[in-house]
Amino acid sequence: MSWGAKYSARLQDVAQIEGSGTLSEEDRRSLELLRTEGLSIKNLDDEKRAELAKFVSRLHHERGLSLSDIARLTGNKTSGYISWVCKCLSVRVRPFEESRLKAIREKRRKYERRPFDGSDEDKAYMLGLRHGDLSVSRPWKGVVRVSTSTTHPAMAELFHDLFGKYGHVYQLPRFKKDTGSYEWNLQVILDESFSFLIPNFGMVKHWIGRHERTVLAYLAGLLDAEGSILVTKDAKSKVVLFVDYYNSNREILDWVAVQARRLNLSLSLRINKKKGVRTKKYGIIHRRNYWQLSLLGVDVIMGFVKSLQLRHPEKLRRRQIALSTAPGQRYSDVFPLIAEFRQTLKREVSDFVALAEMTYRMNHLPVLKN
Numbered sequence: 001m002s003w004g005a006k007y008s009a010r011l012q013d014v015a016q017i018e019g020s021g022t023l024s025e026e027d028r029r030s031l032e033l034l035r036t037e038g039l040s041i042k043n044l045d046d047e048k049r050a051e052l053a054k055f056v057s058r059l060h061h062e063r064g065l066s067l068s069d070i071a072r073l074t075g076n077k078t079s080g081y082i083s084w085v086c087k088c089l090s091v092r093v094r095p096f097e098e099s100r101l102k103a104i105r106e107k108r109r110k111y112e113r114r115p116f117d118g119s120d121e122d123k124a125y126m127l128g129l130r131h132g133d134l135s136v137s138r139p140w141k142g143v144v145r146v147s148t149s150t151t152h153p154a155m156a157e158l159f160h161d162l163f164g165k166y167g168h169v170y171q172l173p174r175f176k177k178d179t180g181s182y183e184w185n186l187q188v189i190l191d192e193s194f195s196f197l198i199p200n201f202g203m204v205k206h207w208i209g210r211h212e213r214t215v216l217a218y219l220a221g222l223l224d225a226e227g228s229i230l231v232t233k234d235a236k237s238k239v240v241l242f243v244d245y246y247n248s249n250r251e252i253l254d255w256v257a258v259q260a261r262r263l264n265l266s267l268s269l270r271i272n273k274k275k276g277v278r279t280k281k282y283g284i285i286h287r288r289n290y291w292q293l294s295l296l297g298v299d300v301i302m303g304f305v306k307s308l309q310l311r312h313p314e315k316l317r318r319r320q321i322a323l324s325t326a327p328g329q330r331y332s333d334v335f336p337l338i339a340e341f342r343q344t345l346k347r348e349v350s351d352f353v354a355l356a357e358m359t360y361r362m363n364h365l366p367v368l369k370n
Helices: 003-019 025-034 046-062 067-073 079-088 096-105 120-133 153-163 192-197 201-208 212-226 250-262 301-307 313-323 331-363
Strands: 135-137 143-150 169-176 181-191 227-233 239-247 266-273 290-296
Touching: 025 046, 046 067, 046 079, 067 079, 120 143, 120 153, 120 192, 120 201, 120 212, 143 153, 143 192, 153 169, 153 181, 153 313, 153 331, 169 331, 181 192, 181 331, 201 212, 201 250, 212 227, 212 239, 212 250, 227 313, 227 331, 239 250, 239 301, 239 331, 250 266, 250 290, 290 301, 301 313, 313 331
Parallel strands: none
Antiparallel strands: 135 143, 143 181, 169 181, 227 239, 239 290, 266 290
């Protein structure tokens, strides 16, 4: 039986509890009490509190219903609300790990997790993306959680493309209180085989650096995460290309600088945002120095850009513009293409943020009581 069929059967089991004839009159009173809008546990008398505690405990421990199951049984309630009820009634809740293992034994998992099956280059690319813009943790044994927040639809598309085939990607709107702005949070729970994403840069740099193909893959991932390909002009209004990497971890950019020198690229490393300085837009204080590494080279930068197997849709468009230029070309010839790209990017980000705000507000509408 598929998970969906098992889950549907479980919902039917929950729904049938009330109509199965197995509920006593006392249990029915407790169930109706739990369904009461605006129920105040602390204002119940001792007798009703005791009855309610016994009822919830029987459902949770004897019948094996999860907090979510009990929430479904009580109607428009949430597992968080039932957890609060249990706390108020001093009912012990099964530990999360115990519930998880029980679900595994019963083969109840909503979304399938598939093991990593990519190449070393795929692994190096993901590491570059991780060290630039992804948060990785192990929420419980046997799984790896990967997450990021973004205002760019292209980054969300990349995240779905990379991890969607290995696990379910959750995309939820987020409101940032410190900036008063909206963005999207993306996260996925992955198989243990993705544990290679957990180590910090210092623990994997030697593995990455063993082969040129993994070095280039890592540089592509790092650029897709927190970098840019810049087409601008020199003092003579001729086209010039830069590849910029940004990171608060200088060790990473020092390593990138070593690889760039091996490729005969010129470079400049400097502080882009200084520690302790407030941002202009939101007035947030930088906790660490934010570094910028710029790579350039009249003869070799084009070849370097061409060698990077980028996957971020926005960076791919930047790469396409860069590769369409020619040495010595006047900047005015390509400026209309660049201006169009900037305008399109600004509109895409604006629409994506607006959608996050609208979705967030709809998800947090106040509950109207009858």
